[in-house]
Amino acid sequence: EPQTKRPRVDLASSAFYSQGLSTFRVPMSMHAANRSRVLKALLESGFLASERSVMFFQGGAEIPHYDTDTHNLFQQESNFMYLFGVEEPGFFATIHTLTGETTLFVPHFEEDYAIWMGKIHSLSHWQTKYEVDHVFFVGEIKSVLSRQNISELLVVYGQNSDSHAFSILPNFPGIEDFTVNKTDLYAPLVETRVIKSEQEIELLAWINKISSEAHVAVMESCHVGMTEFQLESIFLHYIYTNGGCRHVAYTCICGAGENSAVLHYGHAGNPNKGVLCDGNIALMDMGAKYHGYAADITCSFPVNGMFSERQRLIYNIVRDAQLTVESHIRPGVRWLSMHRLAEERILIGLISANIIKGDMEELKSHNIAALFMPHGLGHFLGLDVHDVGGYLGDAHQRPQELGAKSLRTTRTLLPNMVITVEPGVYFIPFLLEKALAGPQSRFLNAEILRSFFDFGGIRLEDDVVVTETGVRVLTTVPRDPDQIQEIMRKNRV
Amino acid sequence: EPQTKRPRVDLASSAFYSQGLSTFRVPMSMHAANRSRVLKALLESGFLASERSVMFFQGGAEIPHYDTDTHNLFQQESNFMYLFGVEEPGFFATIHTLTGETTLFVPHFEEDYAIWMGKIHSLSHWQTKYEVDHVFFVGEIKSVLSRQNISELLVVYGQNSDSHAFSILPNFPGIEDFTVNKTDLYAPLVETRVIKSEQEIELLAWINKISSEAHVAVMESCHVGMTEFQLESIFLHYIYTNGGCRHVAYTCICGAGENSAVLHYGHAGNPNKGVLCDGNIALMDMGAKYHGYAADITCSFPVNGMFSERQRLIYNIVRDAQLTVESHIRPGVRWLSMHRLAEERILIGLISANIIKGDMEELKSHNIAALFMPHGLGHFLGLDVHDVGGYLGDAHQRPQELGAKSLRTTRTLLPNMVITVEPGVYFIPFLLEKALAGPQSRFLNAEILRSFFDFGGIRLEDDVVVTETGVRVLTTVPRDPDQIQEIMRKNRV
Ligand SMILES: [Mn+2]
Ligand SMILES: [Mn+2]
Numbered sequence: 008e009p010q011t012k013r014p015r016v017d018l019a020s021s022a023f024y025s026q027g028l029s030t031f032r033v034p035m036s037m038h039a040a041n042r043s044r045v046l047k048a049l050l051e052s053g054f055l056a057s058e059r060s061v062m063f064f065q066g067g068a069e070i071p072h073y074d075t076d077t078h079n080l081f082q083q084e085s086n087f088m089y090l091f092g093v094e095e096p097g098f099f100a101t102i103h104t105l106t107g108e109t110t111l112f113v114p115h116f117e118e119d120y121a122i123w124m125g126k127i128h129s130l131s132h133w134q135t136k137y138e139v140d141h142v143f144f145v146g147e148i149k150s151v152l153s154r155q156n157i158s159e160l161l162v163v164y165g166q167n168s169d170s171h172a173f174s175i176l177p178n179f180p181g182i183e184d185f186t187v188n189k190t191d192l193y194a195p196l197v198e199t200r201v202i203k204s205e206q207e208i209e210l211l212a213w214i215n216k217i218s219s220e221a222h223v224a225v226m227e228s229c230h231v232g233m234t235e236f237q238l239e240s241i242f243l244h245y246i247y248t249n250g251g252c253r254h255v256a257y258t259c260i261c262g263a264g265e266n267s268a269v270l271h272y273g274h275a276g277n278p279n280k281g282v283l284c285d286g287n288i289a290l291m292d293m294g295a296k297y298h299g300y301a302a303d304i305t306c307s308f309p310v311n312g313m314f315s316e317r318q319r320l321i322y323n324i325v326r327d328a329q330l331t332v333e334s335h336i337r338p339g340v341r342w343l344s345m346h347r348l349a350e351e352r353i354l355i356g357l358i359s360a361n362i363i364k365g366d367m368e369e370l371k372s373h374n375i376a377a378l379f380m381p382h383g384l385g386h387f388l389g390l391d392v393h394d395v396g397g398y399l400g401d402a403h404q405r406p407q408e409l410g411a412k413s414l415r416t417t418r419t420l421l422p423n424m425v426i427t428v429e430p431g432v433y434f435i436p437f438l439l440e441k442a443l444a445g446p447q448s449r450f451l452n453a454e455i456l457r458s459f460f461d462f463g464g465i466r467l468e469d470d471v472v473v474t475e476t477g478v479r480v481l482t483t484v485p486r487d488p489d490q491i492q493e494i495m496r497k498n499r500v
Numbered sequence: 501e502p503q504t505k506r507p508r509v510d511l512a513s514s515a516f517y518s519q520g521l522s523t524f525r526v527p528m529s530m531h532a533a534n535r536s537r538v539l540k541a542l543l544e545s546g547f548l549a550s551e552r553s554v555m556f557f558q559g560g561a562e563i564p565h566y567d568t569d570t571h572n573l574f575q576q577e578s579n580f581m582y583l584f585g586v587e588e589p590g591f592f593a594t595i596h597t598l599t600g601e602t603t604l605f606v607p608h609f610e611e612d613y614a615i616w617m618g619k620i621h622s623l624s625h626w627q628t629k630y631e632v633d634h635v636f637f638v639g640e641i642k643s644v645l646s647r648q649n650i651s652e653l654l655v656v657y658g659q660n661s662d663s664h665a666f667s668i669l670p671n672f673p674g675i676e677d678f679t680v681n682k683t684d685l686y687a688p689l690v691e692t693r694v695i696k697s698e699q700e701i702e703l704l705a706w707i708n709k710i711s712s713e714a715h716v717a718v719m720e721s722c723h724v725g726m727t728e729f730q731l732e733s734i735f736l737h738y739i740y741t742n743g744g745c746r747h748v749a750y751t752c753i754c755g756a757g758e759n760s761a762v763l764h765y766g767h768a769g770n771p772n773k774g775v776l777c778d779g780n781i782a783l784m785d786m787g788a789k790y791h792g793y794a795a796d797i798t799c800s801f802p803v804n805g806m807f808s809e810r811q812r813l814i815y816n817i818v819r820d821a822q823l824t825v826e827s828h829i830r831p832g833v834r835w836l837s838m839h840r841l842a843e844e845r846i847l848i849g850l851i852s853a854n855i856i857k858g859d860m861e862e863l864k865s866h867n868i869a870a871l872f873m874p875h876g877l878g879h880f881l882g883l884d885v886h887d888v889g890g891y892l893g894d895a896h897q898r899p900q901e902l903g904a905k906s907l908r909t910t911r912t913l914l915p916n917m918v919i920t921v922e923p924g925v926y927f928i929p930f931l932l933e934k935a936l937a938g939p940q941s942r943f944l945n946a947e948i949l950r951s952f953f954d955f956g957g958i959r960l961e962d963d964v965v966v967t968e969t970g971v972r973v974l975t976t977v978p979r980d981p982d983q984i985q986e987i988m989r990k991n992r993v
Contacts, residue, residue, distance in 0.1 A: 074667050096768060123763045280744065
């Protein structure tokens with residue numbers, strides 16, 4: 008049943024974004040605070056505020072589906088969303104470096120827009136909706152900036168440390184009359200995004216709660232004979248119906264059986280269409296997006312509702328790694344050391360399970376853990392699911408070896424960083440066969456190991472906030488195997 | 501309950517695409533037939549087949565989400581899907597103009613792909629999967645073409661008559677060594693796409709059936725107090741769970757009340773978040789996509805499950821226009837004349853309803869119908885929801901006046917064209933106020949008309965095939981108001 012609770016009464020008169028019903032109300036003051044914090048960081052970085060300098064931002068535009076008459080459903084660019092909360096395409100904005108005043112430039116529409124797309128709003132509508140100081144049309148950018156005597160535009164320009172993509176530079180007719188400063192804004196803005204405000208954390212907590220509930224809904228409905236995409240569909244339906252979340256933060260990864268050992272399964276080349284077979288483990292990595300912000304949660308459970316002995320064995324190894332890391336997270340701890348801690352717990356678990364053997368220091372120096380967890384322990388989370396800033400600050404250089412080379416940050420943790428804790432143990436036959444044929448083989452109990460080749464993998468992913476003293480786990484999915492069995496049993500009676 | 505029927509047993513040994521369970525099996529022979537038909541059309545257009553000429557196609561690539569580490573979920577480019585049925589990004593292909601032989605170029609992956617994305621398949625896997633004559637890697641395009649002694653590449657290049665976007669030209673290192681022919685392929689290929697094969701029609705019929713069932717599921721669950729997006733979510737969940745349809749053919753339009761009078765409501769600037777209020781009409785324009793092919797269906801119904809008198813009145817006018825058009829469709833009939841027929845039926849209906857008045861010829865010459873239906877009667881449908889070719893063939897030039905100017909084709913109908921029949925009547929206050937203030941006002945009964953300003957709009961959209969003798973309606977949604985009430989009543993008891 009869709010949720011149709013009445014909207015909460017909000018006594019504050021300020022503008023907010025929400026999807027209605029009981030969905031979260033994001034106050035526009037959150038974005039105003041983001042703007043202030045970025046300006047503060049810019050000035051603290053040594054940039055001299057000037058009445059002739061503004062930070063300049065271009066929001067996203069609709070992207071056509073090739074040369075057809077349809078578009079991909081628009082989603083705002085993350086920096087623009089962070090600073091202005093604008094849900095619509097085609098906007099520009101400035102923040103004055105001296106006064107902090109914000110100017111929004113809104114697209115102009117011809118009369119036909121009102122027939123096809125909806126009401127054409129006045130400039131004051133946009134000013135009220137987004138709580139900015141000034142509003143003009145996009146066509147006026149050059150003249151407004153000239154009238155304001157602006158000469159310098161600070162733009163965001165840097166390279167994403169995960170995708171290696173460069174920022175898309177803003178553009179408008181007349182931009183050549185201004186000095187475009189590509190160097191000073193990137194680091195202050197990204198660093199500000201790394202440390203979340205309390206308002207952002209409450210938003211992320213809510214998205215996590217909705218996404219966690221949706222994962223439970225998936226477990227409740229799961230049974231042998233369904234397909235992976237039917238589980239994906241349950242998740243999507245839940246977050247949209249109950250959370251107003253029209254988008255996911257990333258393509259849903261819904262692998263059962265051997266598919267669960269493909270880390271980023273679910274893409275168009277491997278699209279969640281396997282059948283859930285008796286005895287399979289299911290690995291569900293799915294997170295909602297709301298007002299541009301992301302959740303990133305992974306659950307693993309047996310599709311028939313009952314953990315087999317070996318499923319419980321591997322599950323408990325991964326859960327131990329996750330709990331150990333979460334109990335060690337606090338400001339001042341380096342993420343790379345948390346990754347090593349998770350690897351150590353996994354090694355200990357695999358030794359007890361008799362899958363691997365040998366001296367702990369040797370196991371570490373031969374990178375045996377990465378054969379089973381060939382990815383990083385976790386990554387920043389915010390507007391982007393792999394959020395920005397992982398290799399700024401005091402980051403160590405990206406490691407070279409399997410596993411750690413996929414760490415999306417190596418930084419020292421600070422209060423109000425939000426990061427995922429997602430250890431996993433996977434049995435990836437081609438990787439393990441290669442190890443069995445090389446110098447790592449002396450650490451592997453080949454026969455037992457091979458008996459796991461059809462196992463797939465287990466990942467458990469929580470989203471956590473680094474607090475002053477430790478950690479706050481935002482993810483609320485059940486993690487205890489008995490609790491999961493109990494939830495899944497209900498569907499069967 | 502998700503549908504988990506067993507896959508149908510298919511005695512043919514040929515390759516096919518399907519999402520498993522009881523979803524449709526699209527034989528790769530459909531694409532082979534498409535290739536043959538395009539080659540035939542090319543030769544019939546006067547192009548001289550040559551052992552040195554191939555048709556050359558570049559499939560779609562993944563599109564990053566701005567500069568982040570995520571991508572929009574890949575969907576294949578329509579011409580590439582039409583000819584090769586390839587679901588994955590990064591492919592190229594050729595069809596030899598003399599032999600008709602097809603060569604597929606598949607992307608090469610590094611070993612890490614197997615960890616993150618899945619099994620790295622052999623070339624023979626792709627040959628079997630897509631039933632092509634030759635398979636090589638993308639990096640080999642230039643050397644393979646040179647070895648085959650190819651000198652001319654025929655590429656698709658033209659302008660979409662709806663979006664005005666130009667085809668994206670293919671590119672690969674070394675393309676400058678070949679003659680690129682941009683002129684000869686576009687029209688034969690597009691014309692072939694306009695006339696659907698029997699296999700394509702059966703596929704479109706199935707997508708229509710799944711989409712129709714999903715519309716019924718929406719009606720069954722609809723009640724006052726829900727939001728528009730909750731209806732959208734029911735549709736999406738239905739088509740994915742039961743049809744394996746991960747994509748829609750276009751952004752869902754789910755407007756209730758006044759929102760139903762916004763023709764392309766539902767986009768990011770107007771995102772289906774209105775609350776369903778007692779007395780509202782709901783207009784649901786939603787269609788699934790499967791293996792690249794589209795459905796496009798609109799239903800309109802009262803959110804409380806009972807048509808009011810005026811809702812039934814307007815509904816019946818629109819339904820009459822739809823039925824009248826469908827009974828007149830046959831080969832040789834010009835689509836522009838069908839548009840005029842729909843307008844005439846709407847005028848007759850609005851006269852009976854006392855909303856407009858005057859002599860029929862005068863009403864027509866003053867374009868009064870377009871005040872209520874300011875869009876075209878329908879458009880070709882196939883891979884694209886607004887399918888290609890509307891202004892090729894014997895098309896008349898696009899009309900200039902409101903309504904007809906939005907016709908996406910004016911052509912004479914031919915057997916196996918697939919087209920939408922989607923008359924509508926909308927009360928768009930700003931449009932009608934303008935009319936009331938001008939020379940059209942003498943045809944309008946102002947008081948009665950104004951009483952409809954909060955009505956919204958009704959559209960009924962069927963997808964039909966032009967047959968040798970008439971029409972085959974693919975859409976299977978209930979259209980009779982009593983039948984709709986009966987479906988919606990069940991939810992209430
Ligand atoms: Mn993650
Ligand atoms: Mn349509």
